[in-house]
Amino acid sequence: MTITTFINLPVRDLATSAEFFRSIGFTGAQPSPDRTSIMLSLNETTQLILHIDSAFAEYTEVGITDTETxxxxxxxxxxxxxxxxxxxxxxxxxxxxxxxxxxxxxxxxxxxxxxxxxxxxxxxxxxxx
The missing domain is CATH 3.10.180.10 (2,3-Dihydroxybiphenyl 1,2-Dioxygenase, domain 1)
Structure with a gap:
C-alpha cells in the first residue's frame, strides 16, 4: 500500500513561500482555484500545501500557532x-x-x-x- 503524505502549513505570502520551497527541491506550484493555497511536490508520495493564514485558520477552525513562541x-x-x-x-x-x-x-x-x-x-x- 502506498500512502501519500500531505503537509499543510499556514504562510504569510504564498508566492514567496513557494519560491523558498522550490529552492530546496520541491517542484510545481499548483494554486487552488481561489488562489488561497498552493501545492508543491517533493516526490510521488510527499506533497506540501501552503495556505494563506486566513484560509488555514478557516480550514482548521482554530487559531494558528505563533511560531515565534x-x-x-x-x-x-x-x-x-x-x-x-x-x-x-x-x-x-x-x-x-x-x-x-x-x-x-x-x-x-x-x-x-x-x-x-x-x-x-x-x-x-x-x-x-
Whole structure:
C-alpha cells in the first residue's frame, strides 16, 4: 500500500513561500482555484500545501500557532546521504531560512534543522544503513 503524505502549513505570502520551497527541491506550484493555497511536490508520495493564514485558520477552525513562541510540529524528511542533508539545509539558509545550528550525529543518524520563512521547523535526516 502506498500512502501519500500531505503537509499543510499556514504562510504569510504564498508566492514567496513557494519560491523558498522550490529552492530546496520541491517542484510545481499548483494554486487552488481561489488562489488561497498552493501545492508543491517533493516526490510521488510527499506533497506540501501552503495556505494563506486566513484560509488555514478557516480550514482548521482554530487559531494558528505563533511560531515565534511555540512549535506544533517538526517536519522531518529523509535524505540520501550526510552530504545531501547539509546541501538541502544550506539551500534553505541561502533562500532565507534560519539554520538551527550545526548538524547532529547520533550513531547512524545525522540530522540538521532549519526554520522556514514562516518559522515552521524542518529537519533533514540521513540514517546510515
Amino acid at each position: 511555540s512549535r506544533e510540529v517538526i517536519v522531518g524528511l529523509a535524505a540520501e546521504s550526510h552530504e545531501q542533508v547539509d546541501e538541502l539545509v544550506d539551500r534553505a539558509a541561502a533562500a532565507g531560512g534560519n539554520v538551527l545550528g550545526p548538524g547532529r550525529e547520533t550513531g547512524q543518524l545525522y540530522m540538521r534543522g532549519f526554520r522556514d520563512l514562516d518559522g515552521h521547523q524542518w529537519s533533514f535526516v540521513h540514517v546510515a544503513g
